[in-house]
Every structure is written in C-alpha cells, then in structure tokens.
Amino acid sequence: MTSAVSAPSATPTSPARGLVCRACGAEYPLAAQHACYECFGPLEVAYDQAALARVTRADIESGPQNIWRYAALLPTGQDPAQRVTLNPGMTPLVAAPALASAIGLQAPLYVKDDSANPTHSFKDRVVSVALTAARGLGFNRFACASTGNLANSVAAHAARVGAPSIVFIPYDLEQGKVITTAVYGGDLVAIEGSYDDVNRLCGELVETDEFEDTAFVNVNVRPFYAEGSKTLGYEVAEQLGWRIPAQVVIPMASGELLTKIDKAFSELVEIGLATAPADGWTVFGAQSEGCNPIATALHRGTDEIIPVKPTGIAKSLNIGDPAAGAYAIEAVRRTGGWMDYANDEEIRAGIRLLAETTGVFAETAGGTTVAVLQKLVAAGKLDPSKETVVYNTGEGLKTIDAVAEQVGPTYQIKPSLRGAREAGLLG
C-alpha cells in the first residue's frame, strides 16, 4: 500500500434485526413504518443480541467523541460516509455539588448538559439517527412536527447535507426557536394550533403522494428516531466509568426519552459493558403543571393517559397526547421511581437555581426537571444518599423570555469612578 491514508476497515453491519410492535410483539422488517399493521401499536427497533454482545468498551472508547462511538449499538450509521449528522453527543456530565447542597442531596449529583449539542438540545441525537436511517431508506426530503428544538435540528441537519427540509411548528413558539429554524433556509410551516394538531396533520400528510419522498423524523421513521435517545443513557454510564447511576431524573414530553435511557441502561448491563447498583437504578420523570398527563396517570395509579390541552412556559414539553406515556409509566413503576410536575414559577426558579449553582443555563425543560428534582427530594421520593443524574435537554438562550423579567443588570451607572461610587460599588 502506497497511500498515506490507511484504507477503511470493512463497515460493520447494523445490529438491528427488525421492527417489533411494543403492544403485540408482531415483527416487521426495517422500513419506514411506525405502527403495527395488526394492532396499530407503536413499533420499536429490535436488535440481534449476539451482535450487541460483541461490542467492547475498547471499541467504543476508540471511537469519535460523539454519538457515533455507539454506532454498533444503534440501528444505523455504521458507515461514517452515509451519516446525515451534525455529530452531536459526548456532552458534559457536570458535577453539581452546590446544587446538591442547595436541595439537600448528600450523594454526588451530576447534570447531563445536552445544551452543548450543535443546535443546543438533545434532539440532535435523535435527528442524526433518524435522518441517517431515512437516507438509507431512500428518502430525499426531511421533515418533522416540532415544539421547536426538533425543528432547529432537522433544518440544520438538512442544511449540512444540502437536502430540502419542511418543518411544521405551532404558530405560537418562542421566537428563538422560530428564527433558529428559519435561518437554515428550508421550508417552515407555522400551524394555527397546538403541537398535537401539528403532529396530527403530519400524520395525514405522510400518507399523501406529495410527501411520499419525505421522511418525517418523528412520524414515519420514528422507530429509528427514538433509538437516538439511547445515547443519553450510554454516555452517562461511560462518563461515570461504565456505571449506571442509582437515580436519574428525566423530562417528559412524549415520554420516549425516559424509556430509551432506561432501555440503554438495560442493554449495557445485559451485554456486560456497565455495572448497575446492587439494588438497580431508579427512573424519575418530570413534567410541567401545564402539561402533566403522564405524571397524573401515574398519580392516579393507572397507565391510561388522558390527553390534555397544554399550557405554560415549558413549551418543548407541551405534548398533550404523549405517544410513549404508558411505557414511561411502566419504566418508572418497574424501577421504583416516581413522577412529578412543576408550575411556571417553579420552572423559572429551577432555571435560575441551576444557573447559579452550576453555570449551566437551561431552557424551560431543564428548569422543569430541576424543579421536579427538588420536589422529589422534599417529598422523600428520591433518596438523597444515592448518586443522581439530572438531564438538561436544552438551552436557556432559546427560552430567554422565561427569565427575562426576573433577572437583569444589578446596577446601571455613568462611565466614571464617580458613577461607581454613587452606586455603592466603591464601599
């Protein structure tokens, strides 16, 4: 070989063996299908356990510093040249001793800060996996129904690879999220309705001839999309030295993120890559008071989700009819956890407490999760003597109005020592 660049090794194949119905167990080949033909239940990716079991820590640790280090545990993206990606992931796991102390936790507390992703939310993970799968399946236009962060991510991914995109959002989103989508130059459709209306319309559009070549990341390629969230479980375990934390607190919109982090922990333990605490891990879910159908069902002792019409400032969590709600309840019950919800004032206070104690500026979803963490400790639901990870899934700059009336300059002065003295800055 005379080339200075070494030849790539053979591309590993996907460990996914098909799609399986979460409700009835019916199996389907890997394709752009999200609901079971038998029972209309949701489909998820099923893996060849033997393929997963061949993955080693060393394989992962020698991979890139992004989600693709886990490609051997994902349904797609094994070939780097075929990825549609901004290379998200490997976001900081921030030790938060001052936050722990402020809310009465004695054991170590960490913030998994996914605002560090390219478009500053965890959605870059799921979009990278969904669009890589979509390209492999032959789609040439990328779309989504979004509460904002997903729109940012789909539009940015499409721009990166030069593909057309069409993104659907509720018309009353935060300006930060609207502009951050529109700037990438794709089509952006504002829908006069709620996220649930947007989602319903996308479910109809995907069946039309005009959208035949369009992958809606969270509709027709949803099973692939959802798998991207597993990387938020893998990374935390790897960053803790291949240990599963005793407790995790996770925001819930559709509820899918929570189920996939739990699934990631299970996979790592099953294939021997990570160790779990002796009495297992416990999963907690966070919603806002303005949109709490999953937590309310758990509190009622059922797993029947009654849809709500969302209100409140945590817009990225405002899914009133959450697709994976029952599965989130199952994971929380199975692991001995709990769910709670925070009102707008508590969410604002959560954003500020997190910022002041860790230097992490979260969007309203992160404020919600911190506020719920506090409530869970106060109510004795979360054990303050156990290691805990709280997930921040988004960026404060996108929901700046949430705190804009509460914080600002502490002084305004003339540009002189006299001005400083009159303001009391010189004693």
Next chain:
Amino acid sequence: MTSAVSAPSATPTSPARGLVCRACGAEYPLAAQHACYECFGPLEVAYDQAALARVTRADIESGPQNIWRYAALLPTGQDPAQRVTLNPGMTPLVAAPALASAIGLQAPLYVKDDSANPTHSFKDRVVSVALTAARGLGFNRFACASTGNLANSVAAHAARVGAPSIVFIPYDLEQGKVITTAVYGGDLVAIEGSYDDVNRLCGELVETDEFEDTAFVNVNVRPFYAEGSKTLGYEVAEQLGWRIPAQVVIPMASGELLTKIDKAFSELVEIGLATAPADGWTVFGAQSEGCNPIATALHRGTDEIIPVKPTGIAKSLNIGDPAAGAYAIEAVRRTGGWMDYANDEEIRAGIRLLAETTGVFAETAGGTTVAVLQKLVAAGKLDPSKETVVYNTGEGLKTIDAVAEQVGPTYQIKPSLRGAREAGLLG
C-alpha cells in the same frame, strides 16, 4: 498499592517563564500585571522554549477533550484540581464544501465553530485560562469589561466554582447577552457608554482598594487571558492532522485573537508538533464597517490605529480602540494576508449563507467573518486554490435580532389537509 484509583502523576509545572513587554522587551515575573513599568507597553507571557519542546503529540492526544489537553503549552492550569473552568474547547472543525462552492473556493474550506463552547463563544477559552491564573494569584472575585460574550462566560465560570463575580457591560447590549449573564446571579453593571468607556472605567476601578481582590480577566490578568486564544490555533492544527492551514480568516475586536492564533501556529512549528505549508500560512482579519480601525490602518499602509466610535450590529466586535491592533497588522503583513470589513447588510447575508450551507448559526461576528471571506475571494486577496479555515467565534441565538426581520415561517396554515392544500403544499 491497594486503591482502585491510580495515584495522579506529579503535576507538571507551567512552561511560562515570565511576562515580557511586547514593545520594549522588558521582563517581569508572572503576576497580575498587564503594562510595562518602563514604557507602558502591553505585556505577554513568555515561555521556556525547552519546556515547550518537550511536549509530544501523544501527550496532547491522550489528554481531555477540551483546551486542557494543551495545558503543557499554557501558562496555567497544569493541575486539574486548581482549574476554574467550564472545560471549553475541542469544538467542531466543520467541512464546508457548499459554502466553498457558493463563494468560489476550489480548495477545502472549514468552519471552526466555537459556538459549541459551554457559553457558546470563544471567550470560554480565555476566561478559563485567566480565572485559573487569577485563582493561583490569590484573587477571590472575578470581573471583566465586556461586549457581551465575555460577560456570559465570566459569570458562568464564577457560578461553576461558587465565586462572586462583577461584570461590566455597555447598557445597550443585545438582550440575549444581558439575560445570559444576569441569570448566573453575580453582579452585572450596565454602563451608560460604549465598550471603550466600560474598559476605561474598569482600568480605573482595578486601581482602587475596593477592587484589590478582584481579577478583571481582560485588565489586570490580561496576559494570561490572551494566551487562552492560542488553543484556537492548536485545535485547528491538530484537527487537520497536525498541519497548519494555508489560510485563516479571523474576526477582530481588540485584534488579540488573530495574533494568538498566529502565535500558536508558530509555536507548533517551532517545537515540531505541526507542519506548515511550504510557503507558510497567511492570516486574514475581519471587521465590520461600523468599527474598522485596524483594517483601515492597514489599508492606509500604517500601523497607527485611529480610534473610532463604533456603530453597527456586530456588537461583539465593537472595540473602537483596539489594544492589539498594531500586532494584528504586523501578523497580517508578515504572512502576506489582508484585512477587510463588512457592512450590516453584508453581515446579515453572511449569517444566512453560513447557516444555509453548513448548518452553523453564527452570531454577527461570524456573519462578519464569512462576509469578509467572500470579499477577500472576490478581490483576489485570498487564494481560492488553498485550504482555508474561517473562524466562527459565537452563537446566532445571542444576536437573533440581526436576522429576525429577514427570516421566518415560509407558510402559515390551518391544521388540516385543506389548509395544506390551500397553501400549495400538496402540489
């Protein structure tokens, strides 16, 4: 040894041997001093070349995925336990073929995207180095004069380590930058004047008894602060496989960033860590038309900077009296480069072009740099056949007003197939 955790190896010492005057060459010990007692010239950190020469690529490559992998080339931060840091750095070097094609570059073009830092600008690099030095020098309060990004970073760093902060900004900053500072809970002083007024006042405050224990990152510990920018040179070289790119385009406010990237390239070549192109590298500088004192001096054929009163939307570049302007001109002349400036409309267009072709949403400073890159190509100053890196130093979400009137939803429809059909989305 019975402990499961291996003992840390002995902490390496700093390779810095002192401070040296850039104007007269007078030498001083490492301390909180920024101006020469002999000639009032600016001081910078001088290194023990033998210590730098002992650093290997393997040392760096085995380090953390942040600026501290280069600790052996920095004046401070060798001991991880003593760092005051959000662990910035190792931000993406994004291949930008569509941008290259749009502006007529045939050779590879990359965007070094520093919006990926924790507070989403390159300032996290300089603040981490400055505050780590400041803590080592005994300071217990952290401060800065800022056009916004620096304020965000100092306040977040202080919050991370639980230290008090006091940050000085012009009163007319973008709301995104004001709130993103205030949310961390330190003192925030809005000054009724320009950045240059803010900077002047901080120069006076630092001499008062009340501010004796206060490190102003860009005043009394400025020599350390400035060194943090070297990491933007180191990273690009390492990410290119230990090669210096042929051409770099860098935004200029004080001009210091440009001089330090050039210094980093020189250091890497001198100590044998990176190779330079056969005919060297060329450095280009970008300013806005509303604040172009450095570019104007170069265009006039002098290195005497005539201060200006800044105007225009590129507020993070609005330093009318740039401290390192003459040194930036020296670096550009020595390497055969050039400087240019862009007006507000060109800056807005630069933001949009970068977003549409790469998926990177830059703040106005990034838009300025892309716009100037275009001008340099069009004017034949930048060689389209040579590998080029353009630096994006900040995040579009912080200056969202710059494009808010230009982009938005492309459709607004009712939530129904009929609404979609009426809007022409169904052919």
